[in-house]
Each structure stands twice: as structure tokens, then as C-alpha cells.
Amino acid sequence: CLCHLEGQIGDCACSVDVVDQFNNVKLYPRLRSLLSKDYFRFYKVNFQRRCPFWEEDGRCSMKTCHVKMCHEGDVPPGLRENLTVEDEVLISKSHDCEKESDTDTELGHLNMTISPDVYKGFELWQAYDEDNFSVYPDEDGEAQYVDLLLNPERFTGYKGKAAHRIWKAIYLENCFWSQAPLELNNLCLEKRVFYRVISGLHASINIHLSANYLFGKRSRVFLTQQPNDEWGRNAAEFHRRFSPTYTKGLGPQWLKNLYFLYLVELRAVAKVAPYLKNESFYTGNNEEDRETKIAVSDMLKIVDSFKYHFNESALFDGGGQTADDLKKEFRYRFRNVSRIMDCVGCQKCKLWGKLQVQGLGTALKILFSGKFDSMSTEIQKNRANSTLIDLKPPQLARSEIVSLFNAIGRLSNSIYEIEQLKRMI
Ligand code: FAD
Secondary structure, eight states, X not given: XXXXXXXXXTOOXXXXXXXXXXXXXXXXXXXXXXXXXXXHHEEEEOSOOOOXXXXXXXXXXOGGGOOOBOOGGGSOHHHHTTOOXXXXXXXXXXXXXXXXXXXXXXXXXXXXXXXXXXXXXXXXXXXXXXXXXXXXXXOSTTOEEEEGGGSOOOOOOOOHHHHHHHHHIIIIIHSOOOSOGGGGGGSOHHHHHHHHHHHHHHHHHHHHHHHTEEEOOOSGGGGGOOTTOEEEXXXXXXXXXXXXXXXXXXXXXXXXXXXHHHHHHHHHHHHTHHHHTTOOOXXXXXXXXXXXXXXXXXXXXXXXXXXXXXXXXXXXXXXXXXXXXXXXXXXXXXXXXXXXXXXXXXXXXHHHHHXXXXXXXXXXXXXXXXXXXXXXXXXXXXXXXXXXXXXXXXXXXXXXXXXXXXXXHHHHHHHHHHHHHHHHO
């Protein structure tokens, strides 16, 4: 049961049923409880970062997009040390959706000439870490902690030109994407993988908004959240977004891209498992930290049984300058995608977009930077020699671990929700 990367898109020899069975029965329930632990639920985001591509960005335009920020007392003491007085000031100044209009009216034009010169922060993230696939994490002074459990990814109503501008920028400019979708098979393996992971992420986001949909009055005030509004699964919305009838036959492929992305991220988690086993998951609460460590270890055992479905060594293995250049370009374009997240106009979408893109970037770093390959061999060697060394992963920041786990958690949830939504249909 190995996922063949060559050939037609969606041709994963590992059947969707096998993944469903593994995910829905084994991994999903474990991840769900693990991600409610303090270590994984608090994530730092900088909502103030300027969109480098077009003017008039980062605007919170709808009430459903509102994100509740953490105050200092909400954050576990072990994570709190970075919370400064300035953060508190920013929290009080943060976007207040109540005072803003409900709809986007004027939207800027997409600047399609995204090049390194456009980026103000280019040198900064060049210096940050050559191996990174996403831009530097949101750990600077303006970043704020958000409790992910209080701000679930769900329907926000972010749509139309504003949302399309983001997706278009990602697909057209950053997915090596000059061909029409049907020419996808003409792309080389690496470029096809790039497209598939982005498309998988897009599918996952759209599944979440269908699975956690706001049923309310269908009027202009619909997005102001009336007291009688209800959240629930909207199978018709899911059907509209993914059935072949409404998507020119492409919907099922987009769902397969989601499964593909799931296998890629699972593989990364499995690969980094030797480091994660030695991570303390420190939050300052001994009991909670101990439980988290046990829960992670249990989850890693489950992942280990399902790690052979994606073989990253098939990528960038041409050797020589061409393979290196391709990897650089791949990395560079993925960083562009992460910068585009600063242009998302809906705060809630920006939160989950940033988190999932950083998680995917972390997975790509684990799989393709090469650093984790040699170090995992070293750890095994040292284990065999019973040599005690500090096995802490030097390359992964807390935000990378948190984003990676939450990203796989989102995909796992999507796969679970597909089953529920299909049953309703
Ligand atoms: P879109 O999803 O906007 O897609 C545009 C076009 O892309 C489609 O017409 C289709 O041709 C193509 N397409 C669609 N899906 C795929 C795919 N999987 N692979 C390849 N091509 C595809 N909305 C929420 O309600 N809640 C959220 O949390 C949320 N988060 C978002 C995060 C980000 C980063 C972005 C950019 C948008 C987010 N949105 C969210 C908006 C949501 O993704 C849709 O853009 C919106 O609902 C409008 O949908 P649509 O039917 O116009 O098509």
C-alpha cells in the first residue's frame, strides 16, 4: 500500500478506504484529545503584518471572522514568558470587528507580479533559516497568543473577490501554475506535488466550512450572528463544492489531494518521531505536561504503523544542479504562499491559514531539508551504543511543532467529516 507519486493525479495505490479506516478509527480520536492539551492549543500569531502584495489588506470585515485574543492570565505560565506589556497593549488595540462594516465593498486588484523585490521582509526571512519552507514564525513583538479551541475553524462567510484573490495568487503565481488543470500530468513530479498539497489544503478548508456551517437568516444581516443561529453540517454545501457535477469533474480529485496531503504530513510526523519522543512539551504544569508526553507517544505509535505511504526520497533525487535549483524554487514558492497569508482579509481565516501553512512548511522542512535524515540515523546509532546525548531537536521551534500537529489534526478532522457528510447525502 504505497502512494505512487508518478503517473496520474490521484492515483494513490493506497485506497481512500484504507486511509478512512486508519484515520477515523485510530488516529482521529487520539488527535482530537491530544490537541486539547495546553501545549497544542495556544498559538502565537501576528495579525499586524503588512500584506506585501497589494494595498488594503488584513482588514477584519465580518463578525464571524473575529478572533478572541488571549489575555496574559489565559496563557499557561510556561508559555507566558514571551508575553510582554506591549502584547497586552496590542490585545487592547486589536481589530474590533464589532465596529467594522459587515461586508467588503471595494477590493484592490491582484498584483500578479510577485517577485522578490516586492517583499519588504525578504532579507529577514532569507536570514531566518535557509531550510525553512515557510517564512519566519510569528514570534516577534507584535504576535499574540490565540486559544485555538475558542476560535474553531468554521464557516465565516469570507468569499467572493477577496477570497478568490488569495487562492488565485497562490495557484497562479506560486504553484508553478501556468497550465490549465487538465495539463497537470505534464508537470514534473515535484511541481505536481506542490499543486496537490495546496489543493489538499484548499479542500480541507472548504470541508471545514461545510462541516461547521452557520445556518441563519439569509439576508445581509445573516453574518451578524443572530441569537437563533445554529452551527452544523451542511451536506448541500459540501456537495456543491466537491461533486463532479458542480466542479467540472474536478471535485473528487481535490478530495484525493486532501488524502495525499494527509499522507505527506503523516510521513513528516513519523520521521520526526525520535525527536518528539524527547520533547518535554513544557507549559509549566507538571501533571499536564506528563499527560501530553504520554499522549504524544501513543499517537506516534499509531502514526508509525502508517508511515510507508509516501516516499519523499522520490523527490529532488535527480542530483546535481537541476535538483538543487528545483528544491530552492520549491522552497521559495512555498515561502511566498506563507507570505500571502498576511493578505487574508478575514482574521479567523488568517489564523487557520497561517497555522496550516506553517504546519505544512514544517512538514516539508522535515522531509526535504536533509537535516532530519542524518540526525535520525545518529539517534539510532547512539541508542544502539547506549550513549546518552541530548536528543532535543535543535531545528524545531515550539510554534513549528504546534502548527504541524494542528495541521495534521485539521486534515484528520476533514477526513472524518467527509464520511459524516457523505452519509447525510
Ligand atoms: P473557492 O474555494 O474560493 O475556490 C475558487 C476556485 O478554486 C473554485 O472555483 C475552483 O475552481 C477552485 N478550487 C476550489 N477548491 C479547490 C481545490 N481543493 N483544489 C484546486 N482548486 C480548487 N471560508 C470560511 O468560511 N471559513 C474559513 O475558515 C476560511 N478560511 C480560508 C482561508 C484562506 C487562506 C482562504 C484563502 C480562504 C478561506 N475561506 C474560508 C474562504 C473559502 O476557502 C472560499 O474561498 C469561499 O468559501 C468561496 O468559495 P468558492 O465556492 O467561491 O470557491
